[in-house]
Amino acid sequence: MLQVNFIRDNKEQVLAGLQTRNYKGEQLAIVDKVLALDDQRKSTQTKLDSILAANNKISKEIGGLYKQGKREEAEVLKAQVESQKGKVKELEEEMRQVKAQLTDALLDIPNVPHPNVPPGNTDEDNEVFQDWGNDLPDMGEGAQPHWELGKKYNLFDFELGVKIAGAGFPLFRGKGARLQRGLINFFLDEAHKAGYEEFMPPLLVNEDSARATGQLPDKEGQMYHATKDNLYLIPTAEVPVTNVCRDVILNEKDFPIKMTGHTPCFRREAGSYGKEVKGLNRVHQFEKVEIVQIVHPEKSYEALQEMLNHVEGLLQQLELPYRILTLCGGDLGFTSALTYDFEVYSAAQKRWLEVSSVSNFETYQSNRLKVRFKGGDKKTQLAHTLNGSALALPRIIAALLENNQTAEGIRLPKAIQSYVGMEIIS
RNA sequence: GGAGGAGUGGCAGAGCGGUUGAAUGCACUGGUCUUGAAAACCAGCAUAGGCGAGAGUCUAUCGGGGGUUCGAAUCCCUCCUCCUCCGCCA
Numbered sequence: 001m002l003q004v005n006f007i008r009d010n011k012e013q014v015l016a017g018l019q020t021r022n023y024k025g026e027q028l029a030i031v032d033k034v035l036a037l038d039d040q041r042k043s044t045q046t047k048l049d050s051i052l053a054a055n056n057k058i059s060k061e062i063g064g065l066y067k068q069g070k071r072e073e074a075e076v077l078k079a080q081v082e083s084q085k086g087k088v089k090e091l092e093e094e095m096r097q098v099k100a101q102l103t104d105a106l107l108d109i110p111n112v113p114h115p116n117v118p119p120g121n122t123d124e125d126n127e128v129f130q131d132w133g134n135d136l137p138d139m140g141e142g143a144q145p146h147w148e149l150g151k152k153y154n155l156f157d158f159e160l161g162v163k164i165a166g167a168g169f170p171l172f173r174g175k176g177a178r179l180q181r182g183l184i185n186f187f188l189d190e191a192h193k194a195g196y197e198e199f200m201p202p203l204l205v206n207e208d209s210a211r212a213t214g215q216l217p218d219k220e221g222q223m224y225h226a227t228k229d230n231l232y233l234i235p236t237a238e239v240p241v242t243n244v245c246r247d248v249i250l251n252e253k254d255f256p257i258k259m260t261g262h263t264p265c266f267r268r269e270a271g272s273y274g275k276e277v278k279g280l281n282r283v284h285q286f287e288k289v290e291i292v293q294i295v296h297p298e299k300s301y302e303a304l305q306e307m308l309n310h311v312e313g314l315l316q317q318l319e320l321p322y323r324i325l326t327l328c329g330g331d332l333g334f335t336s337a338l339t340y341d342f343e344v345y346s347a348a349q350k351r352w353l354e355v356s357s358v359s360n361f362e363t364y365q366s367n368r369l370k371v372r373f374k375g376g377d378k379k380t381q382l383a384h385t386l387n388g389s390a391l392a393l394p395r396i397i398a399a400l401l402e403n404n405q406t407a408e409g410i411r412l413p414k415a416i417q418s419y420v421g422m423e424i425i426s
Numbered sequence: 427g428g429a430g431g432a433g434u435g436g437c438a439g440a441g442c443g444g445u446u447g448a449a450u451g452c453a454c455u456g457g458u459c460u461u462g463a464a465a466a467c468c469a470g471c472a473u474a475g476g477c478g479a480g481a482g483u484c485u486a487u488c489g490g491g492g493g494u495u496c497g498a499a500u501c502c503c504u505c506c507u508c509c510u511c512c513g514c515c516a
Contacts, residue, residue: 041475041476042475042476042477043476045475045476045477045485046476046477046484048476048485049475049476049477049484049485049486050476050477050484050485052484052485052486053483053484053485055496055497056484056485056497058496058497059444059496059497060444060445060497061445061496062444062496062497063444063445063496063497064444064445066444067444074496075496077496078495078496078497079496080496081496081497082496085496249472249473378455380473
Protein backbone atom coordinates (compact mmCIF):
# COMPACT_ATOMS: atom_id res chain seq x y z
CA MET A 1 0.00 0.00 0.00
CA LEU A 2 0.99 3.59 -0.40
CA GLN A 3 2.24 5.65 2.52
CA VAL A 4 -0.26 8.18 3.79
CA ASN A 5 2.35 10.90 3.88
CA PHE A 6 3.22 10.22 0.27
CA ILE A 7 -0.44 10.61 -0.66
CA ARG A 8 -0.67 13.80 1.35
CA ASP A 9 2.41 15.32 -0.29
CA ASN A 10 1.64 14.09 -3.79
CA LYS A 11 -2.11 14.16 -4.00
CA GLU A 12 -2.26 15.36 -7.60
CA GLN A 13 0.14 12.68 -8.72
CA VAL A 14 -1.88 9.99 -6.96
CA LEU A 15 -5.10 11.22 -8.52
CA ALA A 16 -3.50 11.29 -11.96
CA GLY A 17 -2.30 7.75 -11.35
CA LEU A 18 -5.80 6.60 -10.51
CA GLN A 19 -7.02 8.17 -13.72
CA THR A 20 -4.41 6.23 -15.68
CA ARG A 21 -6.07 3.20 -14.13
CA ASN A 22 -9.42 4.49 -15.35
CA TYR A 23 -10.76 5.54 -11.97
CA LYS A 24 -13.47 8.11 -12.48
CA GLY A 25 -15.69 10.49 -10.54
CA GLU A 26 -16.63 9.11 -7.16
CA GLN A 27 -13.94 6.45 -7.31
CA LEU A 28 -11.38 9.22 -6.91
CA ALA A 29 -12.88 10.23 -3.57
CA ILE A 30 -10.92 7.40 -1.98
CA VAL A 31 -7.93 9.72 -1.78
CA ASP A 32 -9.73 12.36 0.26
CA LYS A 33 -11.19 9.64 2.40
CA VAL A 34 -7.75 8.40 3.32
CA LEU A 35 -6.54 11.87 4.19
CA ALA A 36 -9.62 12.54 6.31
CA LEU A 37 -9.16 9.28 8.20
CA ASP A 38 -5.53 10.10 8.80
CA ASP A 39 -6.48 13.50 10.20
CA GLN A 40 -8.90 11.79 12.50
CA ARG A 41 -6.24 9.33 13.55
CA LYS A 42 -3.89 12.16 14.44
CA SER A 43 -6.35 14.18 16.45
CA THR A 44 -7.49 11.09 18.33
CA GLN A 45 -3.92 10.23 19.19
CA THR A 46 -3.22 13.75 20.40
CA LYS A 47 -6.18 13.52 22.76
CA LEU A 48 -5.28 10.05 23.94
CA ASP A 49 -1.60 10.86 24.44
CA SER A 50 -2.29 13.87 26.59
CA ILE A 51 -4.49 11.87 28.95
CA LEU A 52 -1.98 9.03 29.10
CA ALA A 53 0.84 11.48 29.77
CA ALA A 54 -1.08 13.02 32.68
CA ASN A 55 -1.92 9.59 34.10
CA ASN A 56 1.67 8.41 33.84
CA LYS A 57 2.85 11.46 35.66
CA ILE A 58 0.37 11.00 38.51
CA SER A 59 1.18 7.32 38.80
CA LYS A 60 4.82 8.16 39.36
CA GLU A 61 3.82 10.61 42.06
CA ILE A 62 1.77 7.90 43.74
CA GLY A 63 4.84 5.72 43.85
CA GLY A 64 6.75 8.50 45.60
CA LEU A 65 3.95 9.12 48.08
CA TYR A 66 3.76 5.46 49.03
CA LYS A 67 7.46 5.42 49.77
CA GLN A 68 7.00 8.35 52.07
CA GLY A 69 4.04 6.61 53.69
CA LYS A 70 1.57 9.28 52.60
CA ARG A 71 -1.22 6.85 51.90
CA GLU A 72 -4.11 9.25 52.01
CA GLU A 73 -2.65 11.64 49.50
CA ALA A 74 -1.94 8.69 47.25
CA GLU A 75 -5.53 7.53 47.46
CA VAL A 76 -6.72 10.90 46.22
CA LEU A 77 -4.48 10.71 43.20
CA LYS A 78 -5.49 7.13 42.54
CA ALA A 79 -9.09 8.14 42.29
CA GLN A 80 -8.10 10.89 39.92
CA VAL A 81 -6.43 8.49 37.49
CA GLU A 82 -9.19 5.98 37.89
CA SER A 83 -11.74 8.54 36.79
CA GLN A 84 -9.96 8.87 33.44
CA LYS A 85 -10.06 5.17 32.66
CA GLY A 86 -13.32 5.22 30.81
CA LYS A 87 -12.15 8.02 28.60
CA VAL A 88 -8.91 6.19 27.84
CA LYS A 89 -10.77 3.01 26.88
CA GLU A 90 -13.07 5.01 24.67
CA LEU A 91 -10.23 6.77 22.87
CA GLU A 92 -8.28 3.55 22.48
CA GLU A 93 -11.27 1.94 20.87
CA GLU A 94 -11.70 4.91 18.58
CA MET A 95 -8.03 4.69 17.69
CA ARG A 96 -8.36 1.02 16.82
CA GLN A 97 -11.32 1.65 14.59
CA VAL A 98 -9.83 4.63 12.80
CA LYS A 99 -6.61 2.76 12.14
CA ALA A 100 -8.50 -0.22 10.77
CA GLN A 101 -10.56 2.01 8.52
CA LEU A 102 -7.46 3.81 7.36
CA THR A 103 -5.72 0.56 6.49
CA ASP A 104 -8.78 -0.66 4.64
CA ALA A 105 -8.97 2.56 2.68
CA LEU A 106 -5.27 2.42 1.87
CA LEU A 107 -5.66 -1.12 0.62
CA ASP A 108 -8.20 0.21 -1.86
CA ILE A 109 -5.71 2.56 -3.45
CA PRO A 110 -3.54 0.92 -6.10
CA ASN A 111 0.05 1.81 -6.81
CA VAL A 112 0.77 4.97 -8.79
CA PRO A 113 1.61 3.95 -12.36
CA HIS A 114 4.96 4.98 -13.79
CA PRO A 115 4.75 7.75 -16.45
CA ASN A 116 5.59 5.16 -19.12
CA VAL A 117 2.42 3.21 -18.46
CA PRO A 118 0.20 3.70 -21.51
CA PRO A 119 -3.48 4.55 -21.12
CA GLY A 120 -6.01 1.86 -21.85
CA ASN A 121 -8.62 -0.45 -20.45
CA THR A 122 -7.87 -4.03 -21.34
CA ASP A 123 -5.05 -6.27 -22.47
CA GLU A 124 -5.83 -5.18 -26.03
CA ASP A 125 -4.47 -1.75 -25.13
CA ASN A 126 -1.11 -3.00 -23.93
CA GLU A 127 1.70 -1.39 -25.83
CA VAL A 128 4.15 -3.52 -27.72
CA PHE A 129 7.47 -2.53 -26.22
CA GLN A 130 9.53 -4.85 -28.33
CA ASP A 131 8.17 -6.72 -31.32
CA TRP A 132 9.30 -9.91 -32.92
CA GLY A 133 8.52 -8.82 -36.46
CA ASN A 134 6.70 -10.62 -39.22
CA ASP A 135 8.58 -13.86 -39.55
CA LEU A 136 6.51 -15.79 -37.08
CA PRO A 137 6.94 -19.51 -37.51
CA ASP A 138 4.33 -21.16 -39.68
CA MET A 139 4.07 -24.85 -38.99
CA GLY A 140 1.65 -25.46 -41.80
CA GLU A 141 -1.61 -27.40 -41.82
CA GLY A 142 -0.61 -30.48 -39.91
CA ALA A 143 0.76 -28.61 -36.90
CA GLN A 144 -0.44 -30.11 -33.67
CA PRO A 145 -1.16 -28.26 -30.46
CA HIS A 146 0.88 -29.26 -27.43
CA TRP A 147 -1.89 -31.32 -25.86
CA GLU A 148 -1.84 -33.60 -28.91
CA LEU A 149 1.95 -33.72 -28.93
CA GLY A 150 2.00 -34.53 -25.25
CA LYS A 151 -0.23 -37.50 -25.90
CA LYS A 152 1.75 -38.57 -28.95
CA TYR A 153 5.08 -38.66 -27.13
CA ASN A 154 3.62 -39.59 -23.75
CA LEU A 155 4.94 -36.43 -22.05
CA PHE A 156 2.01 -35.57 -19.85
CA ASP A 157 -1.39 -36.94 -19.05
CA PHE A 158 -4.36 -34.80 -18.12
CA GLU A 159 -6.73 -37.70 -17.51
CA LEU A 160 -4.44 -39.22 -14.94
CA GLY A 161 -4.10 -35.80 -13.33
CA VAL A 162 -7.88 -35.64 -13.06
CA LYS A 163 -8.01 -39.10 -11.54
CA ILE A 164 -5.38 -38.29 -8.95
CA ALA A 165 -6.26 -34.69 -8.11
CA GLY A 166 -8.66 -32.96 -10.48
CA ALA A 167 -8.84 -30.82 -13.60
CA GLY A 168 -5.89 -28.50 -14.00
CA PHE A 169 -3.40 -30.78 -12.30
CA PRO A 170 -1.35 -32.21 -15.15
CA LEU A 171 0.73 -35.30 -14.63
CA PHE A 172 4.11 -35.12 -16.34
CA ARG A 173 5.81 -38.37 -17.14
CA GLY A 174 8.81 -39.83 -18.93
CA LYS A 175 10.46 -37.40 -21.30
CA GLY A 176 7.94 -34.75 -20.34
CA ALA A 177 8.99 -34.91 -16.71
CA ARG A 178 12.66 -34.85 -17.73
CA LEU A 179 12.07 -31.88 -20.02
CA GLN A 180 10.51 -30.01 -17.15
CA ARG A 181 13.29 -30.89 -14.72
CA GLY A 182 15.91 -29.88 -17.28
CA LEU A 183 14.25 -26.53 -17.89
CA ILE A 184 14.07 -25.79 -14.16
CA ASN A 185 17.77 -26.50 -13.78
CA PHE A 186 18.57 -24.41 -16.82
CA PHE A 187 16.62 -21.43 -15.46
CA LEU A 188 18.14 -21.74 -12.00
CA ASP A 189 21.65 -21.97 -13.38
CA GLU A 190 21.09 -18.88 -15.49
CA ALA A 191 19.78 -16.97 -12.46
CA HIS A 192 22.77 -18.14 -10.46
CA LYS A 193 25.10 -16.88 -13.20
CA ALA A 194 23.31 -13.53 -13.08
CA GLY A 195 24.10 -13.19 -9.39
CA TYR A 196 20.85 -14.33 -7.75
CA GLU A 197 21.03 -16.30 -4.52
CA GLU A 198 19.05 -19.49 -4.77
CA PHE A 199 16.33 -20.32 -2.24
CA MET A 200 14.21 -23.38 -1.59
CA PRO A 201 11.46 -21.86 0.52
CA PRO A 202 8.45 -23.33 2.29
CA LEU A 203 5.58 -23.98 -0.10
CA LEU A 204 3.00 -23.11 2.53
CA VAL A 205 3.04 -19.72 4.17
CA ASN A 206 1.31 -18.17 7.14
CA GLU A 207 -1.16 -15.34 7.09
CA ASP A 208 1.44 -12.68 7.92
CA SER A 209 3.49 -13.59 4.88
CA ALA A 210 0.52 -13.72 2.55
CA ARG A 211 -0.59 -10.34 3.84
CA ALA A 212 2.83 -8.76 3.52
CA THR A 213 3.19 -9.46 -0.19
CA GLY A 214 -0.40 -8.47 -0.82
CA GLN A 215 -2.03 -11.83 -1.59
CA LEU A 216 -4.27 -11.14 1.38
CA PRO A 217 -6.77 -9.72 1.48
CA ASP A 218 -7.12 -9.02 -2.27
CA LYS A 219 -6.54 -12.51 -3.66
CA GLU A 220 -7.88 -14.64 -0.87
CA GLY A 221 -10.05 -16.70 -3.21
CA GLN A 222 -7.16 -17.43 -5.55
CA MET A 223 -5.09 -19.30 -2.99
CA TYR A 224 -5.49 -22.80 -1.66
CA HIS A 225 -6.00 -22.55 2.06
CA ALA A 226 -5.05 -25.30 4.51
CA THR A 227 -7.62 -24.23 7.06
CA LYS A 228 -6.73 -26.63 9.83
CA ASP A 229 -3.33 -25.00 10.25
CA ASN A 230 -4.26 -21.70 8.65
CA LEU A 231 -1.55 -21.93 6.01
CA TYR A 232 -1.76 -20.93 2.37
CA LEU A 233 -0.24 -22.79 -0.58
CA ILE A 234 1.97 -20.34 -2.39
CA PRO A 235 0.69 -18.98 -5.72
CA THR A 236 4.27 -17.97 -6.58
CA ALA A 237 7.73 -18.13 -5.04
CA GLU A 238 7.52 -14.36 -4.77
CA VAL A 239 5.60 -14.79 -1.51
CA PRO A 240 8.07 -16.82 0.56
CA VAL A 241 11.17 -15.36 -1.09
CA THR A 242 10.21 -11.71 -0.71
CA ASN A 243 9.19 -12.35 2.89
CA VAL A 244 12.81 -13.21 3.65
CA CYS A 245 13.29 -9.46 4.07
CA ARG A 246 10.04 -8.70 5.89
CA ASP A 247 10.49 -6.44 8.92
CA VAL A 248 14.18 -6.06 8.19
CA ILE A 249 16.17 -2.86 8.24
CA LEU A 250 18.90 -3.33 5.69
CA ASN A 251 22.14 -1.56 5.25
CA GLU A 252 22.59 0.43 2.08
CA LYS A 253 25.65 -1.71 1.42
CA ASP A 254 23.45 -4.82 1.17
CA PHE A 255 21.92 -3.64 -2.09
CA PRO A 256 21.10 -4.99 -4.53
CA ILE A 257 19.54 -8.07 -2.97
CA LYS A 258 18.93 -10.62 -5.70
CA MET A 259 17.04 -13.78 -4.88
CA THR A 260 15.72 -16.63 -6.95
CA GLY A 261 13.84 -19.81 -6.30
CA HIS A 262 12.07 -22.62 -8.05
CA THR A 263 8.76 -23.72 -6.61
CA PRO A 264 5.54 -25.27 -7.69
CA CYS A 265 2.81 -22.62 -7.77
CA PHE A 266 -0.74 -23.31 -6.72
CA ARG A 267 -3.62 -21.27 -8.05
CA ARG A 268 -7.28 -21.96 -7.73
CA GLU A 269 -8.05 -19.95 -10.88
CA ALA A 270 -11.65 -19.90 -9.81
CA GLY A 271 -14.02 -19.10 -12.60
CA SER A 272 -11.78 -19.72 -15.60
CA TYR A 273 -12.82 -22.44 -17.99
CA GLY A 274 -13.01 -22.97 -21.75
CA LYS A 275 -10.67 -22.81 -24.71
CA GLU A 276 -8.28 -20.36 -23.15
CA VAL A 277 -7.41 -22.85 -20.47
CA LYS A 278 -6.99 -25.91 -22.66
CA GLY A 279 -3.92 -28.07 -22.17
CA LEU A 280 -1.13 -26.36 -20.31
CA ASN A 281 -2.42 -22.86 -20.99
CA ARG A 282 -3.81 -22.52 -17.50
CA VAL A 283 -3.42 -25.00 -14.68
CA HIS A 284 -3.81 -25.15 -10.91
CA GLN A 285 -0.30 -26.35 -10.25
CA PHE A 286 2.76 -25.43 -12.25
CA GLU A 287 6.49 -24.97 -11.89
CA LYS A 288 8.13 -21.58 -11.98
CA VAL A 289 11.51 -19.98 -11.36
CA GLU A 290 11.08 -16.54 -9.89
CA ILE A 291 13.58 -13.72 -9.59
CA VAL A 292 13.24 -11.04 -6.93
CA GLN A 293 15.27 -7.91 -6.34
CA ILE A 294 15.28 -5.52 -3.41
CA VAL A 295 17.15 -2.38 -4.30
CA HIS A 296 17.85 1.24 -3.52
CA PRO A 297 14.97 3.45 -4.72
CA GLU A 298 17.23 5.27 -7.13
CA LYS A 299 18.31 2.04 -8.78
CA SER A 300 15.01 0.25 -9.23
CA TYR A 301 14.44 1.09 -12.88
CA GLU A 302 17.97 0.00 -13.73
CA ALA A 303 17.17 -3.24 -11.94
CA LEU A 304 13.94 -3.59 -13.91
CA GLN A 305 15.87 -3.25 -17.16
CA GLU A 306 18.41 -5.78 -15.97
CA MET A 307 15.65 -8.25 -15.17
CA LEU A 308 14.10 -7.62 -18.56
CA ASN A 309 17.42 -8.41 -20.21
CA HIS A 310 17.74 -11.56 -18.15
CA VAL A 311 14.34 -12.91 -19.20
CA GLU A 312 15.00 -11.92 -22.77
CA GLY A 313 18.27 -13.83 -22.71
CA LEU A 314 16.45 -16.96 -21.58
CA LEU A 315 13.94 -16.78 -24.39
CA GLN A 316 16.69 -16.18 -26.93
CA GLN A 317 18.54 -19.25 -25.72
CA LEU A 318 15.33 -21.22 -25.98
CA GLU A 319 15.02 -19.89 -29.55
CA LEU A 320 11.40 -18.95 -29.05
CA PRO A 321 9.75 -16.02 -30.82
CA TYR A 322 8.76 -13.53 -28.15
CA ARG A 323 7.51 -10.03 -27.71
CA ILE A 324 7.47 -7.66 -24.76
CA LEU A 325 4.43 -5.64 -23.79
CA THR A 326 4.11 -2.67 -21.51
CA LEU A 327 0.92 -3.20 -19.57
CA CYS A 328 -1.59 -0.38 -19.90
CA GLY A 329 -3.27 1.35 -16.99
CA GLY A 330 -6.28 -0.94 -17.10
CA ASP A 331 -4.28 -4.16 -17.20
CA LEU A 332 -1.52 -3.15 -14.81
CA GLY A 333 -1.49 -5.13 -11.58
CA PHE A 334 -2.91 -3.37 -8.53
CA THR A 335 0.41 -3.26 -6.72
CA SER A 336 2.71 -2.56 -9.65
CA ALA A 337 4.09 0.74 -10.91
CA LEU A 338 5.34 -0.66 -14.20
CA THR A 339 5.00 -4.14 -15.62
CA TYR A 340 6.39 -5.76 -18.73
CA ASP A 341 4.85 -9.00 -19.94
CA PHE A 342 6.76 -11.46 -22.06
CA GLU A 343 4.76 -13.46 -24.54
CA VAL A 344 5.91 -16.40 -26.57
CA TYR A 345 4.36 -17.34 -29.86
CA SER A 346 2.62 -20.64 -29.97
CA ALA A 347 2.77 -21.76 -33.60
CA ALA A 348 0.09 -24.40 -33.48
CA GLN A 349 -2.42 -22.41 -31.42
CA LYS A 350 -1.50 -19.34 -33.45
CA ARG A 351 -1.53 -17.11 -30.42
CA TRP A 352 0.78 -15.40 -27.98
CA LEU A 353 1.16 -16.97 -24.54
CA GLU A 354 2.23 -15.00 -21.50
CA VAL A 355 5.30 -16.61 -19.95
CA SER A 356 6.69 -13.90 -17.74
CA SER A 357 5.67 -10.75 -15.99
CA VAL A 358 8.36 -8.42 -14.70
CA SER A 359 7.33 -5.62 -12.36
CA ASN A 360 8.66 -2.78 -10.28
CA PHE A 361 6.54 -2.25 -7.18
CA GLU A 362 8.61 0.69 -5.98
CA THR A 363 7.65 1.11 -2.30
CA TYR A 364 4.13 -0.24 -2.59
CA GLN A 365 5.09 -3.72 -1.46
CA SER A 366 7.92 -2.73 0.85
CA ASN A 367 5.59 -0.50 2.83
CA ARG A 368 3.56 -3.48 3.90
CA LEU A 369 6.59 -5.74 4.15
CA LYS A 370 8.46 -3.10 6.14
CA VAL A 371 11.62 -3.62 4.13
CA ARG A 372 13.64 -0.57 4.99
CA PHE A 373 17.24 0.51 4.87
CA LYS A 374 19.44 3.10 6.48
CA GLY A 375 21.08 5.42 4.03
CA GLY A 376 24.08 7.66 4.44
CA ASP A 377 21.97 10.19 6.31
CA LYS A 378 21.05 7.51 8.90
CA LYS A 379 17.41 7.87 8.05
CA THR A 380 15.38 4.75 7.48
CA GLN A 381 13.43 4.65 4.27
CA LEU A 382 11.60 2.06 2.24
CA ALA A 383 13.44 -0.02 -0.32
CA HIS A 384 12.05 -0.81 -3.76
CA THR A 385 11.02 -4.36 -4.63
CA LEU A 386 10.81 -5.99 -8.02
CA ASN A 387 10.06 -9.44 -9.26
CA GLY A 388 9.62 -11.43 -12.40
CA SER A 389 9.15 -14.93 -13.68
CA ALA A 390 12.26 -16.44 -15.19
CA LEU A 391 10.36 -18.41 -16.22
CA ALA A 392 7.00 -20.15 -15.81
CA LEU A 393 7.19 -23.64 -17.24
CA PRO A 394 3.89 -24.82 -18.74
CA ARG A 395 3.53 -22.34 -21.55
CA ILE A 396 7.24 -22.53 -22.32
CA ILE A 397 6.80 -26.26 -22.72
CA ALA A 398 3.73 -25.70 -24.86
CA ALA A 399 5.60 -23.36 -27.18
CA LEU A 400 8.73 -25.52 -27.30
CA LEU A 401 6.71 -28.54 -28.33
CA GLU A 402 4.56 -26.77 -30.87
CA ASN A 403 7.28 -24.69 -32.50
CA ASN A 404 9.85 -27.44 -32.77
CA GLN A 405 7.71 -30.32 -34.01
CA THR A 406 9.08 -32.19 -36.99
CA ALA A 407 8.29 -35.47 -38.64
CA GLU A 408 11.12 -37.09 -36.64
CA GLY A 409 10.09 -35.63 -33.31
CA ILE A 410 10.56 -32.47 -31.28
CA ARG A 411 13.97 -30.90 -31.70
CA LEU A 412 15.17 -29.24 -28.52
CA PRO A 413 17.12 -25.98 -28.62
CA LYS A 414 20.87 -26.41 -28.05
CA ALA A 415 20.91 -24.55 -24.76
CA ILE A 416 18.83 -27.18 -22.98
CA GLN A 417 19.89 -30.38 -24.70
CA SER A 418 22.44 -31.28 -22.06
CA TYR A 419 19.98 -30.35 -19.32
CA VAL A 420 17.27 -32.60 -20.69
CA GLY A 421 19.70 -35.28 -21.78
CA MET A 422 18.44 -35.53 -25.36
CA GLU A 423 18.41 -33.61 -28.61
CA ILE A 424 15.08 -34.78 -29.85
CA ILE A 425 11.93 -36.05 -28.23
CA SER A 426 10.65 -38.91 -30.31
C1' G B 427 0.96 -36.10 20.47
C1' G B 428 2.50 -36.09 26.18
C1' A B 429 5.67 -33.82 30.35
C1' G B 430 8.93 -29.94 31.85
C1' G B 431 11.91 -25.31 30.92
C1' A B 432 12.66 -20.70 28.41
C1' G B 433 11.72 -16.22 25.22
C1' U B 434 14.63 -8.74 27.33
C1' G B 435 18.04 -3.81 22.55
C1' G B 436 22.76 -6.14 16.61
C1' C B 437 24.74 -10.15 20.10
C1' A B 438 25.53 -11.76 25.22
C1' G B 439 23.11 -10.79 29.69
C1' A B 440 20.91 -8.13 34.46
C1' G B 441 16.21 -6.67 36.15
C1' C B 442 11.11 -10.19 38.40
C1' G B 443 5.21 -4.54 40.71
C1' G B 444 7.08 1.97 41.31
C1' U B 445 11.22 8.16 38.01
C1' U B 446 13.73 1.18 33.89
C1' G B 447 13.18 2.55 27.11
C1' A B 448 15.54 -0.75 30.25
C1' A B 449 22.25 -2.01 34.21
C1' U B 450 26.75 -4.23 32.38
C1' G B 451 29.87 -6.40 28.55
C1' C B 452 30.77 -7.07 23.30
C1' A B 453 29.90 -5.14 18.52
C1' C B 454 29.09 -0.57 15.83
C1' U B 455 29.68 5.12 14.85
C1' G B 456 32.18 9.80 15.98
C1' G B 457 36.10 12.18 18.85
C1' U B 458 40.84 12.61 21.92
C1' C B 459 45.73 10.47 21.88
C1' U B 460 49.29 8.34 17.87
C1' U B 461 53.62 9.23 12.04
C1' G B 462 49.67 5.32 11.25
C1' A B 463 47.31 1.29 13.69
C1' A B 464 46.22 -1.08 18.29
C1' A B 465 45.27 -0.01 23.31
C1' A B 466 43.20 3.53 26.55
C1' C B 467 39.74 7.39 27.41
C1' C B 468 35.21 10.48 26.10
C1' A B 469 30.60 10.67 23.53
C1' G B 470 26.77 8.50 20.61
C1' C B 471 24.10 4.09 19.33
C1' A B 472 16.02 0.75 18.94
C1' U B 473 11.39 1.24 16.15
C1' A B 474 6.81 3.57 15.12
C1' G B 475 3.61 7.62 15.98
C1' G B 476 1.67 12.61 18.02
C1' C B 477 2.73 17.91 18.96
C1' G B 478 6.44 21.65 17.55
C1' A B 479 9.55 26.21 12.63
C1' G B 480 13.34 24.02 15.61
C1' A B 481 15.74 22.70 20.04
C1' G B 482 12.78 19.38 21.93
C1' U B 483 8.80 16.91 24.11
C1' C B 484 4.93 13.31 24.76
C1' U B 485 2.79 8.25 23.61
C1' A B 486 3.37 3.06 22.47
C1' U B 487 6.62 -1.18 22.18
C1' C B 488 11.03 -6.17 26.88
C1' G B 489 7.96 -13.10 21.45
C1' G B 490 2.19 -11.78 19.73
C1' G B 491 -2.69 -10.67 21.76
C1' G B 492 -5.81 -9.90 26.08
C1' G B 493 -6.37 -8.98 31.45
C1' U B 494 -5.30 -7.40 36.85
C1' U B 495 -3.32 -2.60 39.00
C1' C B 496 -3.00 4.32 40.37
C1' G B 497 1.43 1.98 38.06
C1' A B 498 3.65 -4.22 34.56
C1' A B 499 9.69 -6.28 31.32
C1' U B 500 8.07 -7.97 36.26
C1' C B 501 1.47 -10.94 38.27
C1' C B 502 -2.71 -13.74 35.48
C1' C B 503 -4.92 -15.87 30.77
C1' U B 504 -4.11 -17.24 25.77
C1' C B 505 -1.44 -18.01 21.28
C1' C B 506 3.40 -18.52 18.86
C1' U B 507 8.49 -19.98 18.88
C1' C B 508 12.83 -22.39 20.89
C1' C B 509 15.26 -26.06 24.29
C1' U B 510 15.17 -30.97 27.22
C1' C B 511 12.85 -35.80 27.96
C1' C B 512 9.09 -39.54 26.21
C1' G B 513 6.07 -41.35 22.07
C1' C B 514 5.41 -41.57 16.69
C1' C B 515 7.71 -41.03 11.92
C1' A B 516 9.97 -39.84 6.11
